[in-house]
Amino acid sequence: MGRKRKWARPRWIVLLAVLLFLFLYIGVISWHTYKPLPEGINYQGDIHWTDDVEMFTDLTFAQNKDGGGMMHENHIFDEVYKMIDEAESFIVLDFFLMDHYTDEDKDFPEIAQTLTSKLVEKKKANPDMEIIFITDPLNTGYGSYESKWFDAMEDAAIEVVYTNLDKLRDSTPIYSGLYRTIFRWAHFEKNGWITNAMASKAPKMTLYSYMILLNVKANHRKTIVTEKEALITSSNPHNASGFHGNVAMKVSGAVLNDILEAEEAVVRYTNGGTLPRAKVESPDDGEYAVQYLTEKKILEALLGDIAVAQTGDTIRMGMFFIAMPEVVESLVDAANRGVNIEMILDPNENSFGNEKSGLPNRPVLQKMMDETDGNITARWYNTVMGQYHTKLVTIRTKDEMYITNGSANLTDRTLNNYNLEANLRIIAPGDSELSKEIDDYFDRLWNNKDAMYTLDFEEYQDSFTFFQRGIYRLQELLKVTTY
Incomplete structure (x- = not known):
């Protein structure tokens, strides 16, 4: 009995220490996952002309x-x-x-x-x-x-x-x-x-x-x-x-x-500094409506713009990474209600000379194809050198083109208030010079007008495996990714 009492106390101490650490660990995880952002982060600027x-x-x-x-x-x-x-x-x-x-x-x-x-x-x-x-x-x-x-x-x-x-x-x-x-x-x-x-x-x-x-x-x-x-x-x-x-x-x-106000927020919370301002006027009209967005405000605006697209409208995308569930679901819904969707994606094959696994684009695109019965059309950029690092999405309706472009990939890390990101949102008349230039850009790449810019969807999906899709799902669940 004496020996049992001698060992009981240390075991309880160890157990108590482990439980206290787990309590602290879970608390730290919860706080730093959902804590308030520094003031001025997740910024939505006004619409200017x-x-x-x-x-x-x-x-x-x-x-x-x-x-x-x-x-x-x-x-x-x-x-x-x-x-x-x-x-x-x-x-x-x-x-x-x-x-x-x-x-x-x-x-x-x-x-x-x-x-x-x-x-x-x-x-x-x-x-x-x-x-x-x-x-x-x-x-x-x-x-x-x-x-x-x-x-x-x-x-x-x-x-x-x-x-x-x-x-x-x-x-x-x-x-x-x-x-x-x-x-x-x-x-x-x-x-x-x-x-x-x-x-x-x-x-x-x-x-x-x-x-x-x-x-x-x-x-x-x-x-x-x-x-x-x-x-x-x-x-x-x-x-x-x-x-x-x-x-x-x-x-x-x-x-x-x-833009300067949003950038000043980063400087202010980092070292307390400020930034200058431009002496510019704010006209009541102009050909283009423009808006500066950061972090999750990019996602909210994009989902709203995708929701505008109806049967016969067209969404075109040039993207390095796509994996954000809300974006994937909104594109699937759009395709199933008759919106034409054309995607040019990086095959995620290499990064600065190192071979990559094809995650996340290949399993995500396969999922989108499966859930739209092939209504989405996609091509892979022919990355003979470097990456197709673009982050451009356009939604063309009858009269307008909604555009977002900047630093943000379509992933949880970039669009859910984790990374600092910045995009310019533009609403352009459908017959504007910018809209035509964007259409010409996509047409050139999609149709391989003067070079081999893009490859067929099947070029990389032939090697698609159940194992690859399983790894992606596990990464998504555990939030252990680099994208």
């Missing part, structure tokens, strides 16, 4: 599906450089990924170098001009090393704001609960020693930095604003992303200050 909206695209394509006759058409960052040259009062940038590291033996465009040089030269020529660059701590390996590009900007008195991700909600709760209760306190290394997840040639990372990375959260926005105009895009100033397919929209007018 303007006559000035321009579309810019990047495309890499070949004459055949094996990569013969490779061609590149890059226009987006040329326009960014032009905006920097023409700015007179201020420049505000918010870009997710900016570096030059790669394991691929290719001559990528030197975007990081050129953008840095442009900004540094601009600041030296205009010392009193405010230039603020908001970015993601991914560019320093989450604190493992310095960025030569952002260091050069700071040396030139350009303000660099590394977004505080800790205040955002956790999109991978099972892991992030452990990170917040245990792993975040293990910050004891000074030098990196683990191969960088982005590229083996990049500086090594510490274990602590990898623990942060595994939370899989980001300031994923991609925009630049001056006192004259703004450009919202899906492209990053990242050399190895230089041959990705992307789309950008440039706009002017009163929407500029909405």
